[in-house]
Amino acid sequence: MNEQHVFEGTDNAYGTSLSEQMKWLHEHALLRHPEVHRIAIALYDARHELLKTYVNSSDVQHPMSLYQKPLAASSSLTELATRHSTRVISDLASLPEPHAEHTRWLLEHGYRSSFTVPLFQSGVLFGFVFFDSRAPGAFDGALSLDLQIYVQLCRMSVLNVINLSHAVEGMVKVARGLAHLRDIETGRHLDRMSSYSRLIARGVSDHFGFGDEFIEHVYLFSPLHDIGKVGIADSILLKPGKLTDEEREIMKGHVDLGVQLVDEVMQDAGLGSTEYVSVMRNVVRCHHEFMDGSGYPRGLSGEALPVEGRIVTIADIFDALTTERPYKKPWSNEDALAELHRMRDAGKLDPRCVAALEDSGDEVRAIQQKFGLNA
Ligand SMILES: [Fe+2]
Ligand SMILES: [Fe+2]
Structure with missing residues (x-):
């Protein structure tokens, strides 16, 4: 590609x-x-x-x-x-x-x-x-x-700009003939994780020199992070049990598939070089990358990992930990933060982004209250 x-x-x-x-x-x-x-x-x-x-x-x-x-x-x-x-x-x-x-x-x-x-x-x-x-x-x-x-x-x-993520979603749905895009990740997960992403972006805005425009675009585009899952077969995507190694590798392909979809749609719309498209693309491209290079698919590390990617990764993990999944009970916010600390200490997560989430306890609870805690 x-x-x-x-x-x-x-x-x-x-x-x-x-x-x-x-x-x-x-x-x-x-x-x-x-x-x-x-x-x-x-x-x-x-x-x-x-x-x-x-x-x-x-x-x-x-x-x-x-x-x-x-x-x-x-x-x-x-x-x-x-x-x-x-x-x-x-x-x-x-x-x-x-x-x-x-x-x-x-x-x-x-x-x-x-x-x-x-x-x-x-x-x-x-x-x-x-x-x-x-x-x-x-x-x-x-x-x-x-x-x-x-x-x-x-x-x-x-x-x-604000119609961009709807446009991507809509065009992907039409192109793939898929009606169940929304089922892949539920609306509430997306509401919560995009709200957490915005909190983190605001919290680190002074340090990284982000303005409102960047913060709002992280918020608007973060729900697209898993859009590439539309290209993964249901037999793997919806498999109730554990994935085999081979299936896991196929599943990991959702990141590149997502980037490809965003690129295709943006090229069709003639929007390839705008700053907000690069934020959208980075959200999709980097939401499984870690600061120490141990993430996928590219093993990006340190400065090569854009801040919007670091933010969305943390928001996504935090929401996964604090909500109920078929295979696990929800963790408390404290336990989830303790896990984020472990990952930060291991060099995987940006310490400033973790701190920004941690410093916003009241807002985190307000988001959870507003959007519920069911996956
Ligand atoms: Fe993902
Ligand atoms: Fe997610």
């Missing part, structure tokens, strides 16, 4: 990551509307009912990032979402006190007016676009209408 082609391709002005695309859009908008000083997109995560910072373009040195809060905590955004309406705030300083945290942040950074648009796909909310200006009243006139084109471009860029 050709390993190279995914990373080939030329950078275009539009950019290969969503953050670059936002910057390009913003520069373009500034040519005609120099008073638009910030464009930001927040994602709405319906599974957790959370609104999360995602991508932005602004002139401040430290943009608002790694910020999340329940949508319900903002009555005005909730209203925009229910009414499908937009909101213009002429002067943020005149909003009644106490100001919400993000309003305080905007005021502290000199922004005075804002224009907010909820984003929908088939009537379902998936985020908001925020335009902010340092000039009071900037959006009172025709500007909010002129910005519609940028709203649509932002909407399409984000949908490209």
Whole structure:
């Protein structure tokens, strides 16, 4: 299989990551509307009912990032979402006190007016676009209408990414004529392990310099890790007893099969060289690799093992240990963490990623409560 082609391709002005695309859009908008000083997109995560910072373009040195809060905590955004309406705030300083945290942040950074648009796909909310200006009243006139084109471009860029994993799943199903893709790994396992993956990615974001975009993409794409299992015969995949050595080797082939499927679909979609596709591909390619080179299929080690791979591996193991399987009872979180420690001490797992999971005990329990603990 050709390993190279995914990373080939030329950078275009539009950019290969969503953050670059936002910057390009913003520069373009500034040519005609120099008073638009910030464009930001927040994602709405319906599974957790959370609104999360995602991508932005602004002139401040430290943009608002790694910020999340329940949508319900903002009555005005909730209203925009229910009414499908937009909101213009002429002067943020005149909003009644106490100001919400993000309003305080905007005021502290000199922004005075804002224009907010909820984003929908088939009537379902998936985020908001925020335009902010340092000039009071900037959006009172025709500007909010002129910005519609940028709203649509932002909407399409984000949908490209969030629909990507559905697209892969859908195309694989169609291509293989398989209806039981979801049965291979249950929805709840995928909900939990992707939520753990996001927790870990957030926890190590400072150290590795990850922004919201990377964190959300790990979250979005981690459920695809075992997609290659669609290519494994049911007689092996669903075998109740132990696998023979030969069967185990065939089973291990699910990793390469998965990479092949992602590559095929992405090439068909012409999305080979974007940054988010490489995150998706690495999640599939590296979810059975270990830091000491003892994993499969390539025995990647150390720096050669991308962080998104290290994260997903830990999230997957932790969920396997803490849930009931036909052959084992669920382990307690403490016992599962003790096992992760053993694997970390043996050099298999990234210590920072293990620590990030361990430091998020409350969130881990909340995820388990929300999505149950049955495999
Ligand atoms: Fe797997
Ligand atoms: Fe899994």
